Structures are given as C-alpha cells and as structure tokens.
Amino acid sequence: MKLNVAGLRRIVGGTENFFFREDFPPLQLGESKYFFQSPIEVHLTVNNTGKSLFVEGKINGGLEVLCSKCLKSFTYQMNFDFEDEFIPAKYYVESHDENDAFVFDKDEFSIDERIQEHILLHLPMRFICSDSCQGLCPQCGTDLNLNSCTCVDSDIDPRLAILSKWNKGVK
Numbered sequence: 178m179k180l181n182v183a184g185l186r187r188i189v190g191g192t193e194n195f196f197f198r199e200d201f202p203p204l205q206l207g208e209s210k211y212f213f214q215s216p217i218e219v220h221l222t223v224n225n226t227g228k229s230l231f232v233e234g235k236i237n238g239g240l241e242v243l244c245s246k247c248l249k250s251f252t253y254q255m256n257f258d259f260e261d262e263f264i265p266a267k268y269y270v271e272s273h274d275e276n277d278a279f280v281f282d283k284d285e286f287s288i289d290e291r292i293q294e295h296i297l298l299h300l301p302m303r304f305i306c307s308d309s310c311q312g313l314c315p316q317c318g319t320d321l322n323l324n325s326c327t328c329v330d331s332d333i334d335p336r337l338a339i340l341s342k343w344n345k346g347v348k
Contacts, residue, residue: 178219178292183284185225186265195221201293204240206300214239214252219292230263236295245303246312247320253304259295 178197185193197219204211217238224231236259239252266282279291311321316328333341 178288179285180221180223180288181285182223182225182230185223185230186284189225189227191225193223195219195223197221199289201289201296204293204297206297209243212241214241217255217292217296228264232261232263234259234261234295236292236299238296240300242304244306244310244312246305246310247322248313249306249320251304251306253300255296255299257295257299259299261291 178199180195182193185191198216199219200216201213203213215238217236220235220237222233224233236255236257238255240255241250242253243250261279263279263281263286266280309322313319314321314326314328317326319326319328
C-alpha cells in the first residue's frame with residue numbers, strides 16, 4: 178500500500194481519505210503461521226497539520242487461527258482503529274522521540290510495514306474460539322465442547338490439598 182500525499186502536503190489543514198483492500202502474506206509468530214482469510218481492508222483519514230501528517234485508520238480482516246483451548250481452527254475477526262503521525266524529513270529533529278512519529282521523504286511512501294505492526298499489536302496473547310469454550314480434557318483429550326468425560330482430576334498440589342476441604346464443612 179502506497180500513500181500518495183503530494184496534493185495533501187500543499188494544503189495545510191487539508192484532509193484526504195484513502196481505502197485499500199490488499200492481500201497480505203501469512204503472519205509468522207514463533208513456530209505458528211497464520212493466514213489471512215481475505216484481503217485486509219484499510220480505511221485511512223490523513224490530516225495535514227502543517228508540520229506532519231496525522232493518520233487515523235481502521236483495519237478490518239479475518240485471520241485463520243487455532244483455539245488455544247480446543248485446538249480447532251476458526252477465523253479471528255480483526256476490527257480496530259489506530260493512529261499514526263508521519264513527519265516529512267525536512268521537519269525531523271534528531272532529538273524527536275523515534276516512537277512518536279515516522280519519517281518520510283517523498284510524496285509517496287509505503288505503509289505496509291506499519292499496517293503489519295498494528296495487526297501484530299492488536300492480536301491477543303491466546304486465541305479462544307468463544308467465551309464458552311471448555312477446551313480439551315487434560316487427562317484423556319476429549320473435546321469437552323462436544324462430549325463429557327469421566328476423568329477425575331486427582332493431581333492436586335500437596336501444598337494446596339487443605340483447600341479442597343474448605344467448602345465441605347471440614348474444620
């Protein structure tokens with residue numbers, strides 16, 4: 178995705194809207210690879226503040242992932258907003274905090290890498306298919322969403338064994 182801001186840079190206080198629908202390569206996170214189900218939609222509103230371009234964006238798309246509890250594949254829907262600031266190289270000051278804004282030196286620049294960073298920042302630590310997912314039985318591996326099992330969880334930490342008697346009226 179390339180932003181062409183040639184016209185907008187000449188109009189202080191001006192605003193321009195951009196829409197992109199683009200395929201992204203799979204995300205590699207550790208040993209796991211996640212595939213996008215459809216092209217990612219990116220809506221941008223770019224405002225020329227005079228010394229910088231302030232970008233307000235919205236990202237929509239689906240990512241094929243595995244549930245951390247039941248290990249079934251499902252589509253994780255991404256729908257989030259973000260903000261960025263882009264500074265022309267001629268206004269960039271060395272003392273400026275690099276995390277605050279991004280420097281560009283041409284009227285057209287790519288934002289693919291920045292979009293991928295926002296996607297990574299908005300992913301959860303663990304993917305869970307639904308709030309009601311019960312996962313797999315740690316003893317026999319039965320999917321507890323589909324079947325119940327008769328396994329008894331007898332692996333109680335001996336330091337916490339006294340707590341198992343707490344709500345049974347034993348003193």
